[in-house]
Amino acid sequence: MSQFLGRQDCIESLRKDLVDLQGAILDVFSRTGPGRFSSWKFPDKLSSNLDMVALLEQYDFVDGEDAFNQHSHIVLLELVIDRLLLLLQSFNAYVEQIRCSHRREQTQQKGCLSVGLVVRNYWSNLVQFDNLKVRACTKTSRNRQTQRHVMRQRQCHLSPPKLAQRVTIADIAYLPSLQKAPSSFCHRIMYPPVLPTTPHAILKLTATM
Structure with a gap:
């Protein structure tokens, strides 16, 4: 992998990935609000407070600067991990919000969480949300069946008796x-x-x- 370190096409691909990840994060934030999570790359800062525009301008490919390009390549990879972790944390907060969960420790925690813990928490919340959705759909279907049965009974009781037709x-x-x-x-x-x-x-x- 060392032969790819610092290559221009690799750096440009990582920069595009970071732009796409940041756009997805902002979309989630528009629904949940900015989460207060510590940055994986910069633990002394919040992930939502990182100036990604300035970072992308700082770590770019420069012709003839092999050492700097290799350093930029590594930093961009670390930023991809940082954004992916923040995206999973934001997904987790969004799922908890949909589930009307009262647990706020996850979304208010400032300590740096490991990637494995974030993934496990997100998957657990997603499974619980799916189970709640299935139960809600089943309850809705039963309620509709009960309403149709009640309406049929009312129609049977309220329908007037048929009068005998007179021969003409x-x-x-x-x-x-x-x-x-x-x-x-x-x-x-x-x-x-x-x-x-x-x-x-x-x-x-x-x-x-």
């Missing part, structure tokens, strides 16, 4: 078997006779039959 002349006209029926037959279908209910009327009807 137009309906009878479409029946092939009744097209030749006499009008008296249709009259009896449309207006059925009213049966007597009193004893005197029943006896009178019997005598006429």
Whole structure:
């Protein structure tokens, strides 16, 4: 790897990576606010307070300065580690914020945290957030099913009973078997006779039959 140390293309690639990382960090900060984390490269400073523009201007490729270029290459690699660690810490704070966590020790801690610890904390929070999301989706689905069941029951109770349809002349006209029926037959279908209910009327009807 020593033959690549200080090469111009390597330095330019690291500088572009730092610009992209800083842009992602600022995007997370716009949602969580600047986190108070100690810098991995400069432990006496906060990561969010580093002037990346000045650092990128200071550590650039210079023609004919092999020793300086090698030094710039190493510093840029260290800054990439510093920005990656800050990005993971910011991700962790964002996940905690979404989970409505009340633990503030992580986001308020100024001591330098190791990369392994930051990664483990972030993965743990991400798994817990995924579990909470699954439970929330399941609860929402059950609530919707319950609401649909209640609405169906209400519709069954509130729907009025169906009234019997009355036969009309137009309906009878479409029946092939009744097209030749006499009008008296249709009259009896449309207006059925009213049966007597009193004893005197029943006896009178019997005598006429």
